[in-house]
Amino acid sequence: MLQRVAVIGAGAAGLCAARHILSRLNCFAPPVVFELTDKVGGTWCYDERVGTYDNGLPVHSSMTNLPKEVMMFPDYPFDPKLNSFLPHQEVQRYLEGYCQSYNILPHIRFNTVVESVKPVGMTTEGGESRTTWKVTSSDPSGHRKTETFDSVFVCSGHYSHPHTPDIPGIENFKGKVLHSHVYRYAEPFSGQSVVVLGAKASGLDISIELAKVGAQVTLSHGRPRFTFPLPPGIRQSSPAVAVDEDGSISFQDGSVGTADVLMFCTGYNFKYPFLDGAELGLEIQDQLVSPLYRFMMPPAFPSLFFIGICKMICPFPNFNCQVQFALAVLDGSVTLPSVAQMEDEVRRELKEKVEQGVQQRHLLIMEQNQWEYCRTLAHIAGFPPLAPVVRSLYEEVWWQRRVHPENYRRLNYRLVSDTQWELIE
Known part of the structure; x- marks a missing residue:
């Protein structure tokens, strides 16, 4: 009996799941x-037009912060012929090409909301208990449909629900x-004072873009x-620890400042409205x-x-490893430990991470743990591991970014072999 799999989301992770499922039509x-x-x-x-800027200013779209040589599905x-660092549109085009190349399009239901995913216990002929999944979805006309699947892949991403930490007096x-989620380009902030909260990739990149158009930026981070x-x-x-009654901002070191704009570059929350966590x-x-x-x-x-x-990873290669491991679990080539052992x-x-001082939100x-993680998945499930060149170039770019945060995207690379890359002048 062939297993039926539901995939939620047709972003990079969902397309990757569909591509590998379609390569195993015997299972x-x-x-x-x-x-x-x-x-x-x-x-x-x-979509350029998120936010309110409709004033005909020159538009640039956000750039990737990893080179295509590291980003790609293996x-x-x-x-x-493309540069190493690509605008959003090129990555979008790449995913459309991937979709076409593996004939994924016929299997996607667009404009369809997944309303609920529920586990259902059933007993097989051999007396084993097995979980199937009832997936209820609705299409644009509001027609609801409930179907049964053997497995569900949640590929809905975690970049759509902005996380805004609580600042007293805001x-x-x-x-x-x-929130950086609605930021598109820097020009509207020209001449303004902006406090950017958070200094990971987006906080630093946005601060540099704002400074280039003459904004005065305070990069506030811990x-x-x-x-x-x-x-x-x-x-x-x-x-920033509080906003005072007069609207000024108090910082942890005791200093106080004013600003025209508060920009949260503070990441995103996980939200799965179709799942009941307690039930799972x-x-x-x-x-x-x-x-x-x-x-x-x-x-x-x-x-x-x-x-x-997971966060702070090389996304497409990571998805590629996870999907192949998951399918090896489903087809029985990977045997999992007991529920108690997994827990x-x-x-x-x-617990080890918390003891090392890692905060819950991190x-x-x-x-750095991503490489060992992907290697372990490949080893257990028996698929080819990531080429060492992926890690080597990823770490090079990470270093370049620390040293030349303004210019690192001007560099171009080429993969020479599984272990070597070169810089192209």
Whole structure:
């Protein structure tokens, strides 16, 4: 009996899941991919007109902060003629090409909302208990439909629900408050004073763009101070802790400042309105979903997979490893430990991180651990591991970014072999 798989989301992770399911039609029926919008691409499906700027200013779209040589799915390279650092539209085009190349389009239901995903226990002929999934969705006409699947891949991403930390007195702020989610380009902030809260990738990139158009930027963060030269017009400060009654901002170090704009570059929350966490033995919090074995599956329901939930990773290669591991679990070539063992392992890993001082909201950040993680998945499930050149170039770009935050995207690279890359002049 072929297994039926539902895939929620037609962004990079969902397309990757569909592509690998379609390559194993001896085990799996063609997937059903549910997509909320009318396009593939998810977060890369870039709409310039979010926000209120409709004033004919020159528009530039956001750039990737990883080179295409590192971003790509291992089995589908980008066009070699393109620069290493690409605008959103090129990544969108790449995903459309991937979709076409693996004939995924016929399996996507566009403009379809998944309303609920519920586990249903059933007993097979051999007396084993097995979970199936009832997936209820509605199409644009409002027609609701409930179908049964053997497995569900949650590929709905985590870049659509902005996380805004609680700052006491924020209602006193006299200027504009926004999240980087609605930021599109810098020109409207020219000549204004902007406090940017958060200094990870988006906070730093947006600060540099704002400074270039003459905004006065205060980059407010709790990380060690950046030691590389920032453009004139950006100063660093400690975290903002409150907004006073007169609208001024108090910082952790005791200093006080004023601003026209408060820009939150503070990441996103996990939201899965179609899932009941308690029913699945999961705690779904703003910044953490737990326990997930191998960062993918609830131990009690190991036919439900969250793809791409980790942060600070090389996204497409990571999804590619997770999907192949998940399918190896489903086709029986990977045997999982018992539910209790899986729960223990997750608890132990999280406890170790907390003991090392990692804050709860950072528990899903992988950074350096991503390489060992992907290697382990490949080893257990028996698929080719990521080429070492991916890590080597990723780390080079990470270093360049620290040293030349303004110019690192001007560089172009080429992969020479599985272990070597070169800089193209």
